[in-house]
Amino acid sequence: MAEAGMQDLVLIREAEAANGKRIGYAQLTAERSLNALSLPMIRILDAALRRWADDDAIVCVVLHGAGEKAFCAGGDVRSLHRAIVEHPGALPNLPNLAFFAEEYRLDHRIHTHAKPILVWGSGIVMGGGLGLMAGASHRVVTETSRVAMPEITIGLFPDVGGSWFLSRMPRGVGRFLALTGASINAHDLKVAGLADHFVRAADRDAIFERLGTIGFTGNTKADHQTLATMLQAFSQTAGDALPASNLQKHAALIEELTAPDSLATVYRNLTSYPGDDAWLRKAAQSLAAGSPTTAGLVWELLRRSTTLSLAEVFRLELIVALQCCAHPDFAEGVRALLIDKDNQPHWTPATFAELGDDWIAEHFVEPRWPQGAHPLADLR
Numbered sequence: 478m479a480e481a482g483m484q485d486l487v488l489i490r491e492a493e494a495a496n497g498k499r500i501g502y503a504q505l506t507a508e509r510s511l512n513a514l515s516l517p518m519i520r521i522l523d524a525a526l527r528r529w530a531d532d533d534a535i536v537c538v539v540l541h542g543a544g545e546k547a548f549c550a551g552g553d554v555r556s557l558h559r560a561i562v563e564h565p566g567a568l569p570n571l572p573n574l575a576f577f578a579e580e581y582r583l584d585h586r587i588h589t590h591a592k593p594i595l596v597w598g599s600g601i602v603m604g605g606g607l608g609l610m611a612g613a614s615h616r617v618v619t620e621t622s623r624v625a626m627p628e629i630t631i632g633l634f635p636d637v638g639g640s641w642f643l644s645r646m647p648r649g650v651g652r653f654l655a656l657t658g659a660s661i662n663a664h665d666l667k668v669a670g671l672a673d674h675f676v677r678a679a680d681r682d683a684i685f686e687r688l689g690t691i692g693f694t695g696n697t698k699a700d701h702q703t704l705a706t707m708l709q710a711f712s713q714t715a716g717d718a719l720p721a722s723n724l725q726k727h728a729a730l731i732e733e734l735t736a737p738d739s740l741a742t743v744y745r746n747l748t749s750y751p752g753d754d755a756w757l758r759k760a761a762q763s764l765a766a767g768s769p770t771t772a773g774l775v776w777e778l779l780r781r782s783t784t785l786s787l788a789e790v791f792r793l794e795l796i797v798a799l800q801c802c803a804h805p806d807f808a809e810g811v812r813a814l815l816i817d818k819d820n821q822p823h824w825t826p827a828t829f830a831e832l833g834d835d836w837i838a839e840h841f842v843e844p845r846w847p848q849g850a851h852p853l854a855d856l857r
Contacts, residue, residue, distance in 0.1 A: 542600065641791075658763050
């Protein structure tokens with residue numbers, strides 16, 4: 478394989494393929510932090526995707542993570558927390574404006590990229606990692622995939638386009654996952670419409686090797702089908718490794734618990750789950766212990782996003798993310814979980830019963846942008 482260049486935290490390279498074509502590989506190499514996304518990593522990825530989009534010789538793009546543990550365990554929230562501490566109450570918080578705006582721009586680019594993008598979603602995929610995976614054309618998961626958007630535990634919300642894809646999931650699944658931060662596996666991802674192909678984790682190298690031989694032509698539509706056909710062949714031999722799906726097992730109950738049009742009712746339904754299923758009990762406990770503000774933001778974002786385009790969702794999420802940086806819960810949640818690690822967050826408001834509509838509405842007020850226009854105004 479021909480190496481095109483290397484950065485500290487992302488390895489960008491190109492490999493020869495059939496018909497004189499090439500495949501672009503981007504590997505997250507921040508293995509010690511489970512490949513959590515930092516702003517430099519986001520910039521490297523975005524530059525590579527832009528370059529490959531304009532290169533007629535590149536016929537397929539692959540995003541994957543170093544090591545076996547994780548594709549990407551989310552964003553670098555420690556850096557976000559540091560910027561909040563250094564610029565308390567700032568709106569917009571300029572360091573965090575750069576992070577969120579450029580991350581969302583990258584995610585939007587993946588959603589709208591014309592060429593096939595294979596994301597190897599094996600191991601841990603959380604938050605920002607799911608943002609990279611959700612918009613890819615060929616989302617590959619394995620028996621080791623463990624996915625969650627656990628922002629309820631840190632006082633943020635499922636962003637990176639989560640408001641868009643969660644609001645479009647069937648039977649209350651999106652509401653359930655967003656409110657509880659429940660961990661799901663590869664089978665669950667297929668049920669939720671967030672994965673396309675299930676293969677064995679051990680087949681990664683064989684799949685990557687096959688990419689160089691399957692005859693991509695440069696015809697975008699045909700190349701998408703060529704990649705899908707190859708992955709499907711590997712999927713057919715992996716069926717016995719597919720784990721059981723909790724989302725499938727509890728589909729009727731999840732739909733029943735999340736069906737009411739009142740957040741208060743859904744919150745009560747989920748947090749008072751009376752059964753003995755360990756997965757559902759953990760989901761209920763996460764919501765009960767999580768940020769009431771996050772629950773309110775999730776509900777409003779999912780409500781609004783059903784009628785918005787993907788670009789409009791990213792613009793709305795940027796406003797709410799920056800407001801979260803200016804309000805208390807995000808910094809407090811990161812402190813409690815990752816900085817001091819006391820797991821005793823002091824939420825504002827402290828309880829769901831104290832949550833008011835005006836408080837949630839504050840988080841949707843658009844700030845005065847440094848350059849005048851919304852930083853994502855050009856997304857379509």
